[in-house]
Amino acid sequence: MPSKVLTIRVIFAALVVLAFGYGIYEAVSYMYLAKIFPLYVCLAMFILSCINLVMEVRISWRQLDHSGVGFVDLESKWDMAMVEVLKRFCYFMGIVLVLYASISLIGYSLSITLFVIVFYRFITNTNWWVAIGAGLAGLGFISLISKLLVIDWPSGVLQNWISLPWPLG
Amino acid sequence: MDAALKSLGVIFDPSHFLMLILGVLVGLSIGILPGLGGIVGMSILLPIIYGMDPHTAFALLIGMVAVIPTSDTFPSVMMGIPGSSASQATIMDGYPLAKKGEAARALGAAFTVSLMGGLFGAAVLSVIVPIARPIVLAFGSPELFMLALLGLSMVGVLSGKRPIKGVLAAGIGLMIGALGDAPAVPEYRYTFGIDYLMDGIPLVIVGLGLFAFPEIVDLLIKGKAISEVATLGKGWLDGVKDALRHKFIILRCSMIGVIVGFLPGLGGSVVDWIAYGHVIQTTRDRENFGKGDIRGVIAPESANNAKEGGGLIPTLLFGIPGSGSMAVFLGGLLILGIQPGPAMVTENVDLLYTAIWSLALANVFGAGLCIFLSKPITRLTVIPFTYLAPFMILIITLASYQASRGWGDLIALLVMGILGWVMKQYGWPRPAALIGYVLSDNIETYLFISVQRYGLTWITRRGVIILALIIIASLVMGAFWQHKKAPRTGEDYAE
Numbered sequence: 001m002p003s004k005v006l007t008i009r010v011i012f013a014a015l016v017v018l019a020f021g022y023g024i025y026e027a028v029s030y031m032y033l034a035k036i037f038p039l040y041v042c043l044a045m046f047i048l049s050c051i052n053l054v055m056e057v058r059i060s061w062r063q064l065d066h067s068g069v070g071f072v073d074l075e076s077k078w079d080m081a082m083v084e085v086l087k088r089f090c091y092f093m094g095i096v097l098v099l100y101a102s103i104s105l106i107g108y109s110l111s112i113t114l115f116v117i118v119f120y121r122f123i124t125n126t127n128w129w130v131a132i133g134a135g136l137a138g139l140g141f142i143s144l145i146s147k148l149l150v151i152d153w154p155s156g157v158l159q160n161w162i163s164l165p166w167p168l169g
Numbered sequence: 170m171d172a173a174l175k176s177l178g179v180i181f182d183p184s185h186f187l188m189l190i191l192g193v194l195v196g197l198s199i200g201i202l203p204g205l206g207g208i209v210g211m212s213i214l215l216p217i218i219y220g221m222d223p224h225t226a227f228a229l230l231i232g233m234v235a236v237i238p239t240s241d242t243f244p245s246v247m248m249g250i251p252g253s254s255a256s257q258a259t260i261m262d263g264y265p266l267a268k269k270g271e272a273a274r275a276l277g278a279a280f281t282v283s284l285m286g287g288l289f290g291a292a293v294l295s296v297i298v299p300i301a302r303p304i305v306l307a308f309g310s311p312e313l314f315m316l317a318l319l320g321l322s323m324v325g326v327l328s329g330k331r332p333i334k335g336v337l338a339a340g341i342g343l344m345i346g347a348l349g350d351a352p353a354v355p356e357y358r359y360t361f362g363i364d365y366l367m368d369g370i371p372l373v374i375v376g377l378g379l380f381a382f383p384e385i386v387d388l389l390i391k392g393k394a395i396s397e398v399a400t401l402g403k404g405w406l407d408g409v410k411d412a413l414r415h416k417f418i419i420l421r422c423s424m425i426g427v428i429v430g431f432l433p434g435l436g437g438s439v440v441d442w443i444a445y446g447h448v449i450q451t452t453r454d455r456e457n458f459g460k461g462d463i464r465g466v467i468a469p470e471s472a473n474n475a476k477e478g479g480g481l482i483p484t485l486l487f488g489i490p491g492s493g494s495m496a497v498f499l500g501g502l503l504i505l506g507i508q509p510g511p512a513m514v515t516e517n518v519d520l521l522y523t524a525i526w527s528l529a530l531a532n533v534f535g536a537g538l539c540i541f542l543s544k545p546i547t548r549l550t551v552i553p554f555t556y557l558a559p560f561m562i563l564i565i566t567l568a569s570y571q572a573s574r575g576w577g578d579l580i581a582l583l584v585m586g587i588l589g590w591v592m593k594q595y596g597w598p599r600p601a602a603l604i605g606y607v608l609s610d611n612i613e614t615y616l617f618i619s620v621q622r623y624g625l626t627w628i629t630r631r632g633v634i635i636l637a638l639i640i641i642a643s644l645v646m647g648a649f650w651q652h653k654k655a656p657r658t659g660e661d662y663a664e
Contacts, residue, residue, distance in 0.1 A: 009595045016337060023344055026359060034351035037613040038344065038358060045340035052333050078391075088390040089590070096562070100579065112566070116559040124555040138563050148213055151571055154579070 008086075013049070013056040020046040095119075108153035109167045113139040143167040173295070176224075176522035180530060185228045189527055192232025193534045199233070200240030203250040203381060203568055207234050207494025215501055223505045224523045230501055231481075231527040234494055236535030238473040239283040243539075246275045246466070247395060247550050248561065250381035255473035257376060257603060258445035262458060262465025264384075267395055269461050272550050276543040277408020278463050279470040280536045282419050285412070286471035287532030289423040290430070290478020295525045297431075297482060308432050311627035314615035315636035316432065317608045320439040322640050323446030324601040335598045339605035345370060346609020353617045365577025370585070373572045375606050377565045378585020383593045385561050386586075388554040395550040395557075405543050411463045418448055418464055419471040426472035430479025442604050444472035450643050478528055485513050485521060 023042035027035045078085050102111040117135035120126045126134075146153060146167055159169055179185055192214070199210040210233045218226040241252025246263035259279065266275040297304075308316075324339040348359050349369030360366040388395065412419065422444040429440040448468035449455050458465050483489040488509040490496035502509055513521050549557065569582040592599050619627040627633060 008591075012591055012595055012597075016341070019344075020340070023359070030351070030358060031354050031356050033353040033617065034356035034358060037616075038347045041340055041343050041347070045337060045344075048333055048337055048340070052337055055333070085390055085594075089386060092386050092389050093587075096583065099562070100583070103579070108566075108570070112563050116563065119555075119559040123558075124553075134559070138560065141560075142563065142567060145567060145571075149209065149571055151574060154570065154576060 007060070010053070010056045010060050013053045017046065017049040017053050020049050103154055103156060105156045106158040107156040107164075107168065109139060109142060110158070110164075111156070112142060139167065173522045173525075176519050177526050179224050179519070179523060180228060180526045185225050188225045189228040189232040189530060190534065192229040192234075193236050193531050193538065196233040196236035196531070197240040197535060197538060200237040200252055201243050203241075203244040203248070203252055203377065203564055205253070205568055205571070207237050207253070208497055209571070210234065210237060211494050211497035211501065215497065215504065218501055218504060221505070223507055223520055226501065226505050227520060227523045228527045230498055231524055232531040232534075234498065235287060235474075235477050235528050235531035236539075237494075238470075238477065239280060239287070239532070239535045239539055242276060242279040242283070242470060243543075243546060246279065247272055247547065248381070248557075249384040250561070250565070251376045255441060255476070256469065257380070258441035258469035258600070259466055260380060261445060261600065262460075262462050265459065265461035266463070266466070267547075267550050270550075271407075271461070272547040273405045273543055274408040274411065275463065275466050276547065277405025277540060278411045279408070279466050280405075280539045280543065281409045281412035282467045282471040283474040283539075284532050284536035285419050286423045286426055286474035287477065287536070288529055289420075289471075290427055290475040291525050291529040291532070292478075293427045293475075294478040294481055294528065295522070304431070307632060309630070309632075310615045310618040310622060311630050312632040312636060313432065314612065314619055315633050315640070316429075317439075317611040317615060319636060319640050319643070320443050320604060320608050321612070322644055323442050324598075324604055331596060334596060335601045338592065338597050338599065338601035341597075342375075342602035342605025342607075343609045343612075344605075345375060345602075346606045347613070352610065352614045363577070365573075365575060365581070368573065370581050371572035371578070372607065374569050374578060374581045375585055376603065377569055378582050379589035379592070379599045379603055381561070381565050382582065382586025383590040383599075385558060385565070386590055387593070389558055392553075392555065394553050405540055408463070412467055415464055415467050418467050421451075422448065422468045422472040423475035426475030427479035429472070430476030431482050432479075439604065439607050440472050440476045441469035442600065442607075444468040447643070450646050474532065481524060481528070485509050485524065486511060 020042045023038055024046060027039040027042060029035075030038070099111060099115050102114070105111075106114075113135045116138040117131045120131035120134045121128060124131075142153065143166075145151065153167075155169070158164070163169060180189065195214065196210055199205045199207075199213075211230065214230060214233055218229060221229075237253055238255040241256040242259055242263065244250045244252040245256040245259040247267050249260050249264035249267075251257040251260060263275045263279065266272060321339065324335050344359075346369070349367050350357055357367050425444050425447060426440050429443060445465060445468050448464050449458050452458075452464065455462075480490075480495050484495045484499055485502075486509070488499065490499045499509060507517065507520065565582065566579060569578045572578050589599055591597075592602065623630075
């Protein structure tokens, strides 16, 4: 019985097939000179991705070893079950999504400062003073970059309501 | 010769010298920050050079641009995050070395070969000036297309035991590169009605998403320091010795760097991959590549510094920028009232030599400073990653946002990051995807121009045939050594 990890492997391979299939479908509607490149790339890749999918299904079915397939890529090696890895991945993705949501609410500068403070306090487990110091260091850094590159960081709903001083506004 | 000596005297004038040092310091700072490259550095310095003496401004600008490929090695080696587009391939072996506690060794080797590559580039720039014109003109669109194909052929050696996944990953990269406006006609492709995608996804986001994001997430999941050993092991001096031991790799890869930098239009983003692929293809004992082979650091680092010397040739002599940072540099020249072109060799030859000397000196200072800094900075690799993670997330979001300064950048980073993480977990070679992305536009554009300009006769051009033979030879050589040195095992049967 294929494990969940191998199922994700197969699902990803299937998604690649679908992506190239969609690439062909979409490319057909383009003007001649715009479609040549994506159409031929997608056609070739669609065929290869179908072969790859069959191989992935076969490998999953037989539960063969996958180690080392990437050769010169920085493959992950885990000393924990893949299910645990996926759980933790979802946990950290959740943190990133919360960060994004807070950027849309209170703006980038304030969000990233609070993010650093909360991360240091509750994940790194430092005391409040170190966490606040790290947060202020982060704010100082993005303020410097903002000045040097003349960038206004994304503002949120809060900045639309209240006029905050730079660099929070 | 007189002009060369006169320019050397000018460079050592205190005000010029200080500007050179300032440029080097700015370049070092920008290179250390992932995602920021020469374009950002040039953009920061351009407002400063208004009204400046051209020699002084040259020292400042070239000082900055020369050391970015040196200092961008820090994030590539220590975090597995491409410091700039020039050091994407350095992570392949530099980061595994850092994981083994040999970051100082990797950095020592990288900075030594960066210095050598940079000096090689400066030397070539000084020699090639009189004969540059016919060489540059010999490279038309068909030859540039073939060079792009040569870059794409590196996918073969980066795909390991599962070539089909390598080719598919390159295909994914090619299609990501095809997003947005088509080069030949007014048509937007695969935009799904999203305005942000009309310009395509910027390189910095694809690079950070595919490499930086997955590394940060993986390190957080593991909850350990970057280095898997508590002590840092071999020091930078071992790296210097490694570099000196592989001088022929440095020479070959520096030549690759100069040639790719020299050719306008190909872009510097691919030079490190070509050098990395080349060193694997020409090496018999290749099983350690990707696991911390020092040659995998030496090859791309010597090439990316040599590229800067090569990139100045078309920029100064023809007014054709070879890369994005050179395009901004060109703007700087116009601000100074200097018209780049063949007249640089006759009327402004002293300025040309100022550029050459500045390039050489900046490489010396940059490499020296980096070697000096490498020991304390490598201590970061033994700090638990939860201390670094929030700042790394800050830096990658910041670097992504400056690409086009919209919410789309942040969302694209997240999407590319998830794609990169899944590819990493399930053995899809991300370097192949990045190479495909980088070359996508070049391949399509140059093929289109070649067919429009020459019909099918472009295939019969001498340069095209030579490059085709080089591609075939490199593929055959790569396949031969892979077959000979990496026999299939029972476990690989299914692959």
